[in-house]
Amino acid sequence: MLGETRYVGSSVLRNEDQRLLNGNGNFLDDIKISGCQYIHFVRSNIAHGIVKSIDISEAEKVAHITKIYTGRDLQGMLQSMAPSKADGGIFEEKLFSTMGDQDAFIRREDRHPIVVGKVRHVGEIIAVVVGTDPYVVEDAAELIIVDIEEIQPVVDPKNALEAESPKIYDHWEDNRSLHLHVRKGDIEAAFANAHTVVKRTFHSGRISASPIETRGVIAHFEDHNEKLTVWSSTQIPHPVRTYLAHSLNLPSSRIRVVAPDVGGGFGCKAIPYPEEILCSLISIQLKIPVRWIEDRLEHFTSSIHSRDQFHDIEIAMDAEGKILGLRDDFLMDCGASNPLGVVQPYNTIAHLAGCYEVPAMDVTATAVVTNKVPLSPYRGAGRPEAVFAMDRILDVAAQELGLDPFDVRRKNLVPSESMPYSVGINYRDGAPIVYDSGDFPKCFDTAVELLQSSCDTDRRRDESGRYIGLGAATYVEGTGIGPFEGALVRVDETGSIHVAIGACPQGQGHETVFAQVAADTLSVDIEDVKVVTGDTDAIPYGWGTLASRSAVVAGSAVYEAATKVLQKVKIAVADEWEISPDDLLAQHGRIFVKGTPAKETTLEEVAEKFSPGGDYAQKFTPGLEEQIYWEPPTVTFASGVHIARVAVDADTGAVEILTYIVVHDCGPLLNPQIVDGQIAGGVAKGIGAALFEEICYDDNGQPMNPNLMDYILPTNDTIPDLLIEHLETPSPLNPLGIKGVGEAGTIPPPAAIANAIENALTEIGVEINKVPVSPKYLLNQIQKTKEAKL
Template sequence: MGAKMFGARIARLEDPRLLSGQGNYTDDFHLPDMLEAAFVRSPHSHARIDGIDVSAAMAHDGVVAVYTAADLPENLRDVTVPFQVPNPAISQPFQQRLLENREVCFAGEPIALVVADTRYNAEDAATLVAVDYEILAGADNCKDALAEGAPLCHADSPNNEGAKYTVGYGDVEEAFKNAHLTHREEFWVHRGGGFAIENRAVVATYDELDDMLTIWSATQSPFLVKQNVVDMLGWESDKVRVIAPDVGGGFGPKTVYYVEEALIPAIAKELGRPVKWVEDRRENFLATNMERDQYWDMQIAVDADGKLLGVRGSMIHDTGAYMPWGIITPYISATTLPGPYVLPTYELETRVALTNKVAVTPVRGAGRPQAVFAMERLLDRAADKLGIDRAEIRRRNLIPTEEMPYALGLIFRDGKPMTYDSGDYPKCQVEALSLADYDGFPARQNEARGKGRHIGIGIANYVEGTGLGPFEGATVRIQPSGRICVYTGGGDSGQGHWTTLAQVCADKFGVEIADIDVQKGDTAKIASGVGTFASRIAVNAGSSVHLAANEVREKAIKVAAHMLEAAEEDLNIEDGRVVVKGSDLSVGLSEIARAVQGMPGFSLPGGVEPGLEATHYFSPSQSSYCNGTAVVEVEVDPDTGHVDILNYSMAHDSGTLINPFVVDGQVQGAVAQGVGNALLEWMIYDDNANPVSATFAEYLLPSAPETPNVAVTHVESPTPINPLGVKGAGEGGTIPAAAAIISAIENALSPWEVEISGAPVTPSMIVEKVQRS
């Protein structure tokens, strides 16, 4: 029997084909007779459309068709993206039409679709579509957008408030009255995006013979695409197949559903030819959803020992021009703020502002980095004012381990009370501080200052609800060849599902992970699915693989007992064979799989159902809460504003680890995104909400020289919520990063008493703050 696979630090099965150029990403598909599409998009953040003339475009070489809203089949002209997650707090749930011909509400909104023999011809013709715009004022930043008399995001709406709600618990008024110290501060966290290196892409083909529409999409959620195609196009569910092939990064924006994913299939059906659309980077900056822009006005109350008494305030969330994902992101922000701390009272009013920008939906971290930024900044301020060390004030407020499970007093967005299921927050902080040699830092700082260098250290904690329902299923099937196949619904955009799900499965049959195929992200392979987002696949699909593999194992033993004429309790599975313990008698999984295919005229052995397979849809009762502590040491050049991250330490608790190698990679990559949020990534718009940073030369992603190595230590507190004890691991690195990095920058610049209340902080901002002090 091979070494145990579950929990092993092993290299990925995915890699050899990706390393030799054998992957299949959506743009790699070349179907016979395929056409290519290009969009005409609004160049204005807000405008009324008075007319569209496509005649010149139609006359261009190679053009097969040009569609505006008026040219679409009648049932598609006014259909909007389905409203995914309604909530009574939402008053103006604006949703996007497939193509707009009345009022465009963000720069990048699609107006026409040109289909031609080549992408080159389609793009040429797209420039010939003449649109008559009446330019309107745009609502830009979310705070101004809610002010009286602000330009309206949607011209016919009464105001720009899309939703409003308050969360909280306890008597906040009383807590503030009794406080030893209070502090009030405003925070801005700015807009950024997921920016997978692969842009979005869709290929669709309609097969008249079996009336089947097949869609390949660079999506995290093929089942969601299918559901929306069915809803929007009025299609029968069993006549649509959606496949997420190799996907070149997701990070949230490829979770949600876009109009292009309905239009391209609709047009492929209409024209009777396959159609491909591949988003270019400019379109990605304009028309792929983003996140993060929030304005917080917050107050903290503590006692003389720095113990939290209460936090209260208000937050304005920029949702862009449409709300396809409702208020999920700001609601997560509001419920993330208490974090790992005993916070006796809390009240946050959230207002969601409509602005003339592309819609806001979750990006890795999903509303949490902003909340953690606000909370951790408040704790830093309280520590400084009380003269308490920043790690110490946190230690005094951490939820004690023995109080797990810990009911927060908040209601989560699924309507259930929020209860942290497990975790050891004090241990996590201790481990991170130890990894960072926090105790040795004052000496390092003194020594550096002696040499004219300015180093600083920062700390931030977070708690993250992961592994959300409703479910993600898995089928485990042993093929007649003896090879084991696992099927699951969520796509893979780099997470390594083949490897990790194979690790969950392999030990059940005593095989190597290389003996297992994992087919994911194909709606034809399993009946139901959800998608790869919200750090949910290890929890949901992992648990389903575990349950299904156990059932297959039991069935194999039951059938083998008949074949071997032995008692079930005398049987074991080793190296892919069922063996009679203590004897040479055995039967291979392949023979058992053949036996349960059945023989005409004979009963199945042991009265089992046919097929050596089982399907489970694990549905968690609630989120499993992952947590962690980031401690960051930086050096800041006060003359140039340059920030160099010297050490990045992270203690991370995502429960039981399936493959520490893969989890480390997830944490490291997530931290890099947090570095972007802290120092670089800022999607900038002019006062009229027109984007001005729409290339990688203007919007900076972290590159190798400024991205730190991350020292990761794992604390493993298994969750009781699922049979594997696992929690999500994909976002934790991002969530505390901006808070910790900016805390470290402030600490480095403490001789100048610089305070930073926003993210990202750029070199010019640092220099300005130093010079002003």
């Protein structure tokens, strides 16, 4: 644990702001390399079919075109993007071995970065145009004639399960890509003894991460030293390097992957992509640097989508509203492939019980492939779907029992005295789920107090006749997953502190937060610490920033590495002064004997003596630096409660959020302002998923709204000010006691807001079974309810 802190726990203003504010940020498309050519990908506009021919003859004649490639040209030069340990598969073996169900399986196809033969979704890459002018490569692409023999597309995931459905992968026996089954307790007895059983279907719609900066890649193979440098707008430079090494058959030591300033990621930049491989291959082939910047249409048709789960959930309750058992059978439409395997569906299973005591549960997950963009985790990663199903069915059950949904919720929370609490199933890393810390009832009560002090909770209509309602949802979040993250901490000969970490930021403030941790651990001024991220040449191994993990895993690594550096300092100085290292104190860059501050040296002098050839270097290992790879034992659980108060216009279907309350427990806050910023951003995404965002496909597998005019992102006028409070129960699982916060805000808003809408419309009796609750959906539900009553 940290001793005296000057920075950790304070809202230290961000080190990265200056360059981002004055236009000097270094985003992917801002990197200019002399001689760099432009790449444009020709993508399929057909959802399902066989490529019969590609005619590039006219396109090749266009001036400024260097080369055009098709799948056949590149096929032999590439390994397929076989699933590897780099993409989450690392925990899968352990998970399946502990699941204890013979029927559980996962099928993962070898993705080829460019179509050879079969097209499986609109947006797949069919050809690559390389040229010296960004406008002309697009002109030439329009002259390429692609003949695709269409196959009946598979669009509805339920139809995908039918025996007569066309198959996405011909060599598979059906379209199922995954089946998981987890049980605990005596589920049959729970339902047999229930006072009330309710069952509903809930659908979390298909959504897009839509960072304002799209993806992009620059690849530069330098022939003279056979080194490939790839700049990519990615969350995972090290795993991308591994993928490139395998696909291109290159030693990973000859590849450098750099994530520069990244303009938002949220999960959609957390898998390796075909474009990274193709740009690299073409740079190697042509011996020139090449660049590709994803346009917004490409973002919607080639960057991963997320959510898209249909839950058939059933809950058994006693007469007082205590949960006896829970059954859930859900279907996930994973699109044309499932790049991260179990991550999203298993996260849903692992988080379904959430903050509640559920004595028995039986959960089945099935994923099917369809002719849509592949599905992969997006901020929340399976948890918003779980909370939407669980906290909605609780409200339905409360209504059926004639009880207040807030009371039912409160009654079922895991009591604080039960902490640490064993859920009775495993996490996706194969370890048993144990809520290591937290106080759910206190969290809940704090949220209710905030609500009562901030508004008139009895008001049911506003002056314009809108219906007002309240809804709550709770959540836990396993954060800080492994396998590891590393930190290199070095004091250079000027006394300046260099920190390199594998986790790279996309706006989370790593250059500030990890400088706070290093500065307090070493007791130096934060101005003397420089944090380097997103460069595989800066630290040999790394994982990435995703899954609410960086503060926990990289933070612990920085703390441990800096602690070891300080130990090294003390051992060397104590040896020279012939005293015990325990008699030394480090403060503000000075090292001195406790109680005798006159006898002192500085970190700078110590570092100089550690330089190769220096006094300390002779006796100890040269270099005042330490590199640590910190492996968490398992995840640590953050938790929280959200309450939404909404006004619903039953004539237009418009919903306004009047009050939004967040009480959250991520342990001690490293930087309160940054934590609140993460929560606010997460909640806005949750509001988007609850009310606005959905990617729609027609029956031909054509995306109907792949643009920012028809795919509605939340805007300023739709996001209220938030009331946020924190509980800070420390985690016992890492040296700083922290829990992750990146995704938390995104998790409960769909459930809380849907509950609030339903509560507002009690008088009409409308039920909300899907998100987003668009005006169209809501008006339809109101209409249906009214007709049913006639």
